[in-house]
Each structure stands twice: as structure tokens, then as C-alpha cells.
Amino acid sequence: MKKYFLRLILPIAIVTGAISLAVTQSSLYRQIGQSQRLFNQVYNQIFSTYVDELDPEAFTKASIQSITQNLDPYTVFMVEDEQHQINVLSKGKYGGVGIQLGYRNKTMSVVAPMDGGPAKKAGIISGDVILKVNDEDVKKMTFNEAASNIRGKKGTEVKLTIKRYSEDEPIVFNLVRSTIKVKEITYSGMLSPSTGYVRLNRFSRNTPNEMRKAFQQLLNQNSKEIIIDLRDNPGGLLSSAVAILDMIIQKDSPLVSTKGRTKDSNRSFYSRRKPLIPDDVKIAVLINQGSASASEIVAGAIQDLDRGIILGQKSYGKGLVQSQYEIDDKRSIKVTTARYYIPSGRFIQKRDYIDDKYILNKTEEDSVFTTMNGRNVLANGGITPDSTITPERMAALSSQYWRRGYFYSFAQQNKHRYQTFSEVLDDLTIIDKFNEFIKEQEDDIQLPGEKELGQVKEKIAALDSMNAEANQALETLSQFYANQEEKSIASESEDIRQVIILEFAGLMNGPEGRVKQALKDDKIVKVALDILSDKLVYETSLIPFEITEN
Structure with missing residues (x-):
């Protein structure tokens, strides 16, 4: 009797589950149909009654992009040249500044700068948030539009304004586009x-x-x-x-x-x-x-x-996994379809x-x-x-030099002085030469807080330019910064030398030579070498232990 009951109840349960699923699916499709009708009604009403005649293609593209922007950053509507990333994967070559971009929380950021590219040479790093492209706010562009504006013909310039979370003020980078050959x-x-x-x-x-x-x-x-x-x-x-x-x-x-x-x-x-x-x-x-x-x-x-x-x-x-669906010869949509x-x-x-x-x-x-x-x-x-x-953060003065491209410019201008990279390594006066190069630059290097000091000077001068006590205090602070710059040049000299050497390595031996040189002072690589060389430490690293979420 019990087996008979199970044989009877099991098909009923399966049928009931199938009916429930069908009802659920039917309800969902009905909601989709209603939403589509609503969308079409609004769309038709706008086109038929709006005060100005709208461009159907431009307005439709903008409408679709508004829809995809409410989803994840990787679901995008693409038209013709916007299929750039797929071409990079298949051909590995394009014109630009050498950065992989990401879009999250309605901000465009640098996922990674590419070895040997203009962006990495100029000092752009992972995590930098792009605020403007050629003085245009990226929030007014779609992700693809902003990325397209960054790319361009070899030899042309593009201006990127970025926000770096370790810096108080936005940083401006003027980059020269080059042909980017992405090496594996x-x-x-x-x-x-x-x-x-x-x-x-x-x-x-x-x-x-x-x-x-x-x-x-x-x-x-x-x-x-x-x-x-x-x-x-x-x-x-x-x-x-x-x-x-x-x-x-x-x-x-x-x-x-x-x-x-x-x-x-x-x-x-x-x-x-x-x-x-x-x-x-x-x-x-x-x-x-x-x-x-x-x-x-x-x-x-x-x-x-x-x-x-x-x-x-x-x-x-x-x-997230994306699948690309062709709409016609010129248009396609890339949709996140799996995890x-x-x-x-x-x-x-x-x-x-x-x-x-x-x-x-x-x-x-x-x-x-x-x-x-x-x-x-x-x-x-x-x-x-x-x-x-x-990784250790670059010190204040070195960071200023890096941001302005001084290390690369110095190496580029002085490369002809050396026949081999070994001669660069053996040059004991290279820091002196770099300091002379810095003095020739007309740019005003400012340490943290120095810009604000200049603003305070202007405000006090407007209030009472003849106040002796205030002027003396400001002069003391100005002298403090002058002394700090001199101290920084001395204390950061070894770090400055390492970066100069890196730039020469890249110019004389290519991206491979630059990476090879960088590995010699790479903190993470040194830790990896220490752990791998110690069998006990390595094996202990793979044994269960408590961790805390960061």
C-alpha cells in the first residue's frame, strides 16, 4: 500500500511542480509584455508630440544605453567601432595610451596600466579614477564614448584628469598616444x-x-x-x-x-x-x-x-561572464549571462x-x-x-617628479650619453645630472600643504599686506618648505636613482628590460623568493589557519 501511495503521489508532485513553474513563467512573460507595451507607448508619444523633431537613431541608441547603464558595467550596446576590446583580444594592437578601463559605481577607473604604454610611463596606476578626458566630464559620456575619446591616432595628445585617493587634488596627465602592441x-x-x-x-x-x-x-x-x-x-x-x-x-x-x-x-x-x-x-x-x-x-x-x-x-x-549577440551588421549587444x-x-x-x-x-x-x-x-x-x-608608496618629491614625467624625459634626453645600460648603472653622478635637469624645468614643484600656504599668503595680503607678524610667520613657513625640499632631495636620492635607472632600462632594453630591472627592487617578488626557498614556510602556508576579512 505504501509503495502504491508513493507511485501515486510522486507523479502528482511532479505535475504540480511543472504547473507551478509554468504559471510563474507565464506571469513573468505577461509582465515583460506589459512593460514592452508601456515602453513602446511612451516612445511613440515622445516621437509624435515632442516640440522638436528627434533623430530616431541617436535617441534610440541613447535610450538603450540608459537601460544597460542600470545593469552591470559589462552589459553594453555596441555600434561598429565600439567592438574594440574584442579586436584587441584577436589582434593585440591598437592606438591609445595603454590602460585597461573599468566602470563601477558610476565611476570610470584604471583597472591596469599596460607595460611600456604611455600611461604607465607617465605614472598612472591601478585604481586611479578618471574624472575628465580632454577637460570633458566623463559622467556626461557613456563608458564606450569615454574609452573611444581616450583612444586615437598615434602621435596625438590626450589630456586625462584623474583622482587618486592618496592625493588631495586631481592630477592632470598629458599623454601622447602611441601604437599599443599588447604582448602576452x-x-x-x-x-x-x-x-x-x-x-x-x-x-x-x-x-x-x-x-x-x-x-x-x-x-x-x-x-x-x-x-x-x-x-x-x-x-x-x-x-x-x-x-x-x-x-x-x-x-x-x-x-x-x-x-x-x-x-x-x-x-x-x-x-x-x-x-x-x-x-x-x-x-x-x-x-x-x-x-x-x-x-x-x-x-x-x-x-x-x-x-x-x-x-x-x-x-x-x-x-561575470558576457555573451555577445549580433543585432545586425553594425550593431550588437554584449550581455552578462553567467557568473x-x-x-x-x-x-x-x-x-x-x-x-x-x-x-x-x-x-x-x-x-x-x-x-x-x-x-x-x-x-x-x-x-x-x-x-x-x-607596495611602498613613492615619497612626496619623487611622486611629483614621476607625475610630471621628469624621470622619463631625463632618460630620453640623456640616453645618447651612454653606449650601454651598464654605463648607466656605473654612473655615480647621475643624481647630480638629474638635479641639474630639475633646476632647468620651469614647473613649480610643491610639497603637500605648500599650495595651501600660497593661498593663505594671498588672503592675508588682501587683508593686511603690511602686517609684520603675519609676514614673518609666512616667511618662516616658506623657508620651512624650502628646507624640506632640500632634505627630500637628499633622503629620496636612492629612490630617485632607482626610478631613473628603470626609465633607462626601458628605453635601452625595451619593456622586458624595464621589468627585469624592476624585479631587483620588487618587495613582493623578494617575499615570494624567500617563501619559495624555504620548504617549511611554503608548506605551512598551505595548512589551515584563521583569517579575518579585510
Whole structure:
């Protein structure tokens, strides 16, 4: 009787569930139909009665862009040349200033500057918020319009006004556009007799082949440890991330999955072959706030599967999948159709990508997960490193020189004095030469607070220019700043020299030479080398311990 009852009740439950789902779907489609009719009525009313005759194409494009701007930053309507990023992934070449842009909380920011590009040479860094392009407020532009205005013909200038959270005032950069050739790997080589290093800039169709060659060359040189540098790598193709993980992770291990509302959006990826890198080769992955998307998939999978250690700063937090749908020959729409989930089950996207009021049946997700070894890891918008290492900030005077492009200009003007890069390294008078170069510049270098002092001087002069006490106090403060500048030149001389050397390395040996030189003073790389060279410390890093959310 009990079995008969189950056989009777189970089909009823299935039918009831199917009917409930059908009713729910029917209700949703009815709401969509009503919304479309409302939209069409408003649209027709505006076109038929508005005081001025509207351009249908321009108005429709603006209307669609207004819709997509209420969604996540990556759902966009694209017309002809706005399909730029896809062309970069396939061809790897364009004209611009060399920055990967992001759009979040209605602000445009720099995800990552590209090695060797005008932006990085000028001192633009990850996290800089772009306020204006050629004195035009970016808030009055769509994301694609702003990005298009930054790009342009080689040799032309573009003016970027940015906000940097460590600075009180906006910073203006006048950049000269150049042809940007996006290289997969800036540098690969041995940092010590047993430690190999690869700096990867992006994930394109050719990246797996390049990485396979780089890994094999390091292994041929008897690498026992490998550092994979994904700092300022904005990501790219999912397929490339999976292919690279396939070279590192044991066969049949989960790598990443995508989950969405359509059947095609739900996919799971596993390692399919024996890894190129043996299990006994220790791995360290370097990330920062400019590491996004595919970079986070690689770093997150290696962390979740306890295949290596992650060092640096918390990554950007981009875990959404886009699909592009062609509307006609000239127009298409790129829609976010799924989420990335790494092996522990973490969703790495920052949760502020869409306003909750637009979402039906919103679900809450866990924030703490565990790795294969049982370590706690966080789903707090990005990948939190196993060891967070904050780069040292450039000192006040050096920052001013960097911002104005003085280091690069000095190296460019004095390159002819040296036959080889070794001669630059051996020049004991290079700081003296740089100081003379600074004196020749007409620009007024101001330390923090000096600008405000000038404003105070003007206001006091307007009130009482003859007040002896006030004038004496202001003179004392002015002399203080003059002394501070002299002290800063002395105290920052070694830092200044290092940056000068970097600029010469880039000019004389290309981006690869610049990176190679930078590694010698790279704080995060030094920590990675220390950990990888100590078996006990490395293995202890992969054992469960308590962590706190940052």
C-alpha cells in the first residue's frame, strides 16, 4: 500500500511542480509584455508630440544605453567601432595610451596600466579614477564614448584628469598616444638558480602557447619554483585561463564553472591532462587590485586547490561572464549571462555590480569557503592573498617628479650619453645630472600643504599686506618648505636613482628590460623568493589557519 501511495503521489508532485513553474513563467512573460507595451507607448508619444523633431537613431541608441547603464558595467550596446576590446583580444594592437578601463559605481577607473604604454610611463596606476578626458566630464559620456575619446591616432595628445585617493587634488596627465602592441608575456626568466619567473599581461587566444613555451623553458633550466606574476593583468578569455590551469593542476580537478539562467550558460571545466609543471615544483602567484577576470580565475583555482601560494593585494573582483549577440551588421549587444565560480564554490565578483531593486528572487551567498586542504578563504569581491603585501608608496618629491614625467624625459634626453645600460648603472653622478635637469624645468614643484600656504599668503595680503607678524610667520613657513625640499632631495636620492635607472632600462632594453630591472627592487617578488626557498614556510602556508576579512 505504501509503495502504491508513493507511485501515486510522486507523479502528482511532479505535475504540480511543472504547473507551478509554468504559471510563474507565464506571469513573468505577461509582465515583460506589459512593460514592452508601456515602453513602446511612451516612445511613440515622445516621437509624435515632442516640440522638436528627434533623430530616431541617436535617441534610440541613447535610450538603450540608459537601460544597460542600470545593469552591470559589462552589459553594453555596441555600434561598429565600439567592438574594440574584442579586436584587441584577436589582434593585440591598437592606438591609445595603454590602460585597461573599468566602470563601477558610476565611476570610470584604471583597472591596469599596460607595460611600456604611455600611461604607465607617465605614472598612472591601478585604481586611479578618471574624472575628465580632454577637460570633458566623463559622467556626461557613456563608458564606450569615454574609452573611444581616450583612444586615437598615434602621435596625438590626450589630456586625462584623474583622482587618486592618496592625493588631495586631481592630477592632470598629458599623454601622447602611441601604437599599443599588447604582448602576452613581458618577461620570462630565472630569478635565482632554482626560481623561474613569468609576467603575463593578458589572456588572449595565443596566451596558452606562449605560456607553455615559457614554462617549458623554465623547467629546462631546472626550475624548482615558479613565480607567475598576474599583477595589473586585466584578464581576457576564459578558455585561455582554463588552458593555463591545465598546465598546472592535476588531471580531472575542477577548475571553474559558470552558472546562468540559460542552458548554454551553465558549464563546468576540469583539467583534462597530466600537468606540464610537476607537483613538486612550488608555485607562487602575484596579484594586485589590477588583476581581474581570467587572472582571478587562475589565482583563485590555484588557491582553492592548494597548488600554490597567492601573494600581493586583493584582486579587482570581476566574476561575470558576457555573451555577445549580433543585432545586425553594425550593431550588437554584449550581455552578462553567467557568473564565474572557482573550485571552492566562491563567486569572486564584487556584490555592487547591480542595484538589488532590479532583481527578482535575490539569493544570499556564503562569504567563507574552504580550500582542498581545509583553509578558510573569502568570497568578498576578489581574491584575498594568502599573504597581503602592500607596495611602498613613492615619497612626496619623487611622486611629483614621476607625475610630471621628469624621470622619463631625463632618460630620453640623456640616453645618447651612454653606449650601454651598464654605463648607466656605473654612473655615480647621475643624481647630480638629474638635479641639474630639475633646476632647468620651469614647473613649480610643491610639497603637500605648500599650495595651501600660497593661498593663505594671498588672503592675508588682501587683508593686511603690511602686517609684520603675519609676514614673518609666512616667511618662516616658506623657508620651512624650502628646507624640506632640500632634505627630500637628499633622503629620496636612492629612490630617485632607482626610478631613473628603470626609465633607462626601458628605453635601452625595451619593456622586458624595464621589468627585469624592476624585479631587483620588487618587495613582493623578494617575499615570494624567500617563501619559495624555504620548504617549511611554503608548506605551512598551505595548512589551515584563521583569517579575518579585510
